[in-house]
Amino acid sequence: MLRAFRSVAAAAGLCVAVNSAVGAQQETGYVVRPTGGPCLVLRTAPSTDSARVDCLVPGTGVTAVDAVPFWRRVRLADGREGWSAKKFLEPVAPVVEEPALPDPNAIPPHAWLEVHIVDVGQGDGIWIRTFDDGVAGNGVFEGKNIVIDGGPNASQGEGTLHDYIESAGHHGGIIDALVVSHPHDDHYPGAARIIRHFDVLSYYDPGFPKGGVAYPAFLNEVKTETVEGTPIALHIGRSNFGVPAWGKEIGVRFLYAWPGSNEGLGSKMNTIENNASIVLRLTYGRHSFLFMGDAEGKERGDGPDEPKYVEKILMTEVQPDSLTSTVLKLAHHGSETSSTLPFMQAVNPEIIVASSGRKKFGQVFLPDASVLERYCQLNPAVRVYRTDRDDAAQQRTVKNDADGDHVVIRTNGKDIEVLAFVNGVLLSSHPAGC
Ligand SMILES: [Zn+2]
Numbered sequence: 001m002l003r004a005f006r007s008v009a010a011a012a013g014l015c016v017a018v019n020s021a022v023g024a025q026q027e028t029g030y031v032v033r034p035t036g037g038p039c040l041v042l043r044t045a046p047s048t049d050s051a052r053v054d055c056l057v058p059g060t061g062v063t064a065v066d067a068v069p070f071w072r073r074v075r076l077a078d079g080r081e082g083w084s085a086k087k088f089l090e091p092v093a094p095v096v097e098e099p100a101l102p103d104p105n106a107i108p109p110h111a112w113l114e115v116h117i118v119d120v121g122q123g124d125g126i127w128i129r130t131f132d133d134g135v136a137g138n139g140v141f142e143g144k145n146i147v148i149d150g151g152p153n154a155s156q157g158e159g160t161l162h163d164y165i166e167s168a169g170h171h172g173g174i175i176d177a178l179v180v181s182h183p184h185d186d187h188y189p190g191a192a193r194i195i196r197h198f199d200v201l202s203y204y205d206p207g208f209p210k211g212g213v214a215y216p217a218f219l220n221e222v223k224t225e226t227v228e229g230t231p232i233a234l235h236i237g238r239s240n241f242g243v244p245a246w247g248k249e250i251g252v253r254f255l256y257a258w259p260g261s262n263e264g265l266g267s268k269m270n271t272i273e274n275n276a277s278i279v280l281r282l283t284y285g286r287h288s289f290l291f292m293g294d295a296e297g298k299e300r301g302d303g304p305d306e307p308k309y310v311e312k313i314l315m316t317e318v319q320p321d322s323l324t325s326t327v328l329k330l331a332h333h334g335s336e337t338s339s340t341l342p343f344m345q346a347v348n349p350e351i352i353v354a355s356s357g358r359k360k361f362g363q364v365f366l367p368d369a370s371v372l373e374r375y376c377q378l379n380p381a382v383r384v385y386r387t388d389r390d391d392a393a394q395q396r397t398v399k400n401d402a403d404g405d406h407v408v409i410r411t412n413g414k415d416i417e418v419l420a421f422v423n424g425v426l427l428s429s430h431p432a433g434c
């Protein structure tokens with residue numbers, strides 16, 4: 001029974017993502033989830049201070065008629081209406097067959113999924129390779145290449161994501177999906193170089209209406225990409241993401257992207273743009289990877305106890321077991337504007353990676369030491385990796401350096417291994433503890 005509930009919930013979760021992105025409030029059926037208490041309180045207004053209408057036992061069916069952030073107005077079978085916290089309502093959706101994730105024991109021990117978090121200096125540049133079993137077209141182990149962000153550098157030269165992928169022997173190859181988390185210049189310029197030098201089949205973008213000249217020019221370049229006459233598949237805006245066909249062996253969920261309005265995402269434009277970030281979770285066998293872009297959880301001066309912004313939305317709208325991940329690519333280069341305690345506890349990572357460089361923001365370099373300390377306090381066994389290793393020792397105080405401090409993580413669904421490089425040299429042992 002529990003298992004059936006979970007599989008429906010998982011399938012419905014995908015539908016929620018699509019529906020909420022469309023923004024249309026349709027009359028949708030929901031079922032009350034287990035709340036941890038005896039019943040779910042229905043109230044006269046979207047506030048915990050308002051009066052009770054009823055208390056619904058888990059499993060009760062209701063119809064949604066309106067919504068505000070975090071609350072949904074529902075109609076009961078007898079016609080009464082009231083407000084309930086969204087997180088305790090499960091959509092009744094047609095049971096969609098989820099891609100069959102193989103039992104970890106069914107993944108061959110040599111079928112490694114690789115995640116390369118490349119040292120692109122201050123920025124993000126991530127290359128993911130799925131295992132290729134040599135049998136093309138059956139939808140599993142197809143050897144897909146996925147890029148999340150391209151780093152800050154669009155020009156020729158060393159230290160770019162493009163050069164890294166080239167040197168790994170992928171010259172002129174196919175990039176199945178290019179994901180640009182948000183329109184900041186430490187994330188997208190290098191993606192232009194990916195578009196120019198590889199055959200990119202599909203593109204994902206949160207659809208934030210970034211003004212100016214540079215980003216629209218980049219997007220125009222993306223839109224002109226064709227591969228053997230077929231235009232690139234554009235997935236701009238969360239409602240257009242769908243479920244990517246990256247192989248049945250991989251679970252792919254876009255947990256968040258810009259919701260179509262800036263409400264609740266901060267007051268400064270830089271904060272809002274970070275909070276437009278695509279948040280993506282991949283699952284392979286027993287392990288999950290959570291890619292946060294620059295999504296934020298608080299203001300720099302706030303304490304770590306109360307999530308705001310994207311972390312608050314994720315905590316509210318995503319089931320906790322859909323956040324828990326073995327590997328966390330720290331949000332916003334390990335900045336103090338992310339990683340609140342409740343969020344860290346929900347993700348509960350075993351491995352964290354800070355993708356950053358020696359670029360000074362105001363008075364600080366990223367990652368913030370206080371953020372790493374919080375993860376270490378939460379789990380003293382957490383393994384910490386970063387793409388700016390040893391850069392401080394070289395006294396590069398302002399240079400945007402990319403000098404080969406790559407972090408490569410691979411898993412066969414059971415085992416997970418980290419290959420850590422400093423200046424391009426693989427370390428035989430790595431001081432990754434707290
Ligand atoms: Zn950034």
Ligand SMILES: [Zn+2]
Nearest residue numbers: 184273274294
């Ligand atoms: Zn950013």
